[in-house]
């Protein structure tokens with residue numbers, strides 16, 4: 001398989017997506033690939049591990065490493081403000097307050113944040129490969145990310161329908177104008193915007209299928225294993241490639257008393273289960289560190305592990 005340029009890290013809450021995405025981005029950058037690490041974590045943990053002040057625009061955090069922190073809520077708010085502005089020009093003053101009220105309601109709905117986030121993803125993806133060789137996305141827990149990845153298909157179909165509707169109406173309007181002997185400008189701004197959006201989603205979907213790899217992070221415990229199985233089913237349906245399952249926080253074999261023996265025994269059972277149930281996939285193990293991952297040195301150690309496992 002040729003090397004894919006876009007990497008998405010997903011998995012259940014707290015299993016290590018942010019840590020592993022940062023480690024993978026560090027690995028790519030260390031090989032001289034201009035790499036952009038994209039975080040959507042509202043807790044700003046990417047900035048913490050990289051020990052850098054991040055913002056909504058890519059900041060350089062290493063020789064070949066850049067990082068950006070997307071604030072989906074703020075993006076959604078800005079997006080709604082922009083539509084409000086547009087409405088001011090195109091809607092009569094009497095109905096404007098109602099339209100604005102609806103838009104305010106829309107802003108707080110989860111779908112709005114998702115599509116604002118998706119819009120940012122599409123913008124960033126467009127920077128690759130011209131500005132960045134690789135982009136690594138550290139995303140929200142599995143469900144959200146998967147919805148995001150399957151969104152282009154849905155949105156394309158939806159916008160497609162809107163375009164057809166609008167084409168019908170526009171054709172009708174043109175006919176009426178012709179009958180009345182009027183000259184039309186021939187330009188329909190709504191249709192143009194819809195078509196742009198359709199092409200954008202279409203293109204995004206193509207990039208996701210052709211150029212993206214999904215890495216699923218989990219830990220050797222019951223609930224993350226089940227979530228992984230569900231995510232794999234969804235991914236198989238969406239056609240997005242799975243790069244590897246990364247089993248994080250694997251306890252090292254130490255001979256230390258009853259408690260540790262019990263934990264290790266349970267872990268061994270889950271690791272066997274993971275190898276068996278997911279044997280069609282590449283499985284990579286990353287050991288549990290004695291401490292939280294807070295330094296670049298620790299990140300580099302995980303990066304070395306990922307490299308040794310053949311991730312690239």
Ligand SMILES: Nc1ncnc2c1ncn2[C@@H]1O[C@H](COP(=O)(O)OP(=O)(O)OP(=O)(O)O)[C@@H](O)[C@H]1O
Nearest residue numbers: 013014015016017018019249287288289291292293
């Ligand atoms: N291999 C590891 N060894 C030790 N600590 C780890 C390891 N991987 C992750 N951690 C720690 O586990 C915690 C959760 O990791 P991380 O923030 O990467 O998870 P996440 O999946 O991004 O969480 P969220 O779903 O909240 O975004 C952090 O404190 C991190 O330092």
Ligand SMILES: [Mg+2]
Nearest residue numbers: 017018041045
């Ligand atoms: Mg995270």
